[in-house]
Amino acid sequence: MPDHTHTAPTRAMRLGVAGPVGTGKSTLIATLCRELAAELSIAVVTNDIYTDEDARLLRAAGVLPVERIHAVETGACPHTAIRDDVTPNLLAIEDMEAKFTPLDLVIVESGGDNLTATFSPALADAQIFCLDVAGGGDVARKGGPGIERADLLVVNKTDLAPHVNVDAEAMVADAQRARDGLPVLALSQRDDASVQRLADWVRTTLTGYRAGSHIARDPGPMAPHSHGDGEPHTHDDGVTHAHA
Numbered sequence: 001m002p003d004h005t006h007t008a009p010t011r012a013m014r015l016g017v018a019g020p021v022g023t024g025k026s027t028l029i030a031t032l033c034r035e036l037a038a039e040l041s042i043a044v045v046t047n048d049i050y051t052d053e054d055a056r057l058l059r060a061a062g063v064l065p066v067e068r069i070h071a072v073e074t075g076a077c078p079h080t081a082i083r084d085d086v087t088p089n090l091l092a093i094e095d096m097e098a099k100f101t102p103l104d105l106v107i108v109e110s111g112g113d114n115l116t117a118t119f120s121p122a123l124a125d126a127q128i129f130c131l132d133v134a135g136g137g138d139v140a141r142k143g144g145p146g147i148e149r150a151d152l153l154v155v156n157k158t159d160l161a162p163h164v165n166v167d168a169e170a171m172v173a174d175a176q177r178a179r180d181g182l183p184v185l186a187l188s189q190r191d192d193a194s195v196q197r198l199a200d201w202v203r204t205t206l207t208g209y210r211a212g213s214h215i216a217r218d219p220g221p222m223a224p225h226s227h228g229d230g231e232p233h234t235h236d237d238g239v240t241h242a243h244a
């Protein structure tokens with residue numbers, strides 16, 4: 001008989017943060033580091049297409065020692081690096097684990113990408129998907145793998161809602177309907193209570209992970225899409241699309 005009991009993991013929890021360009025992923029990660037660095041040993045891996053811009057932003061924020069922030073350059077296809085070929089990210093994580101052992105938490109930021117990019121469970125033990133109220137009030141209602149099935153959906157920058165004529169509460173309610181009971185968090189850097197709720201979610205998820213009760217989920221594959229020009233190609237999950 002195979003043994004299906006779960007044993008508590010011994011390595012750091014890997015937390016993915018995904019979402020479209022500019023939704024506030026780097027800022028959210030900087031905030032988590034600021035809130036949790038005194039109690040947890042943290043490292044961050046960023047994914048950028050051609051630069052190390054996100055890593056530089058995080059280093060400049062001064063929330064972690066600079067050597068704990070590692071940039072992976074993904075080339076033209078940022079979602080491939082978090083889903084189809086996770087090897088460069090796994091190598092970067094293992095490098096950080098070797099340098100800073102014992103780590104409690106490794107946060108991996110995806111390159112800002114489209115609404116359907118999600119982490120493979122081979123890379124992330126848990127994942128946050130980030131939306132921005134300024135991206136439009138109907139985005140949450142339209143759904144998609146990250147919106148519907150990430151471990152936590154963040155409706156971010158709620159302080160901007162009145163300036164962009166978006167009803168943030170309605171957006172959160174739409175998201176809750178799409179998520180079948182999974183949590184949704186309204187977040188603003190200007191609302192400390194919301195920042196505390198975010199930090200508490202990470203603490204609780206880490207506790208579950210350490211106890212062996214948190215199971216990494218796969219939100220689902222990329223929807224078919226195109227980057228505008230270039231040759232179509234097939235990902236490991238069988239989806240064909242074109243690249244710039």
Ligand SMILES: Nc1nc2c(ncn2[C@@H]2O[C@H](COP(=O)(O)OP(=O)(O)OP(=O)(O)O)[C@@H](O)[C@H]2O)c(=O)[nH]1
Pocket residue numbers: 020021022023024025026027028054111112113156157158159160187188189190
């Ligand atoms: N008003 C407001 N602005 C925010 C908030 N969070 C982030 N921002 C701003 O939103 C912009 C984009 O934030 P980033 O954290 O760089 O977003 P990102 O998703 O990492 O961006 P990419 O890596 O380029 O995809 C920056 O100007 C942030 O200062 C927030 O809660 N409220």
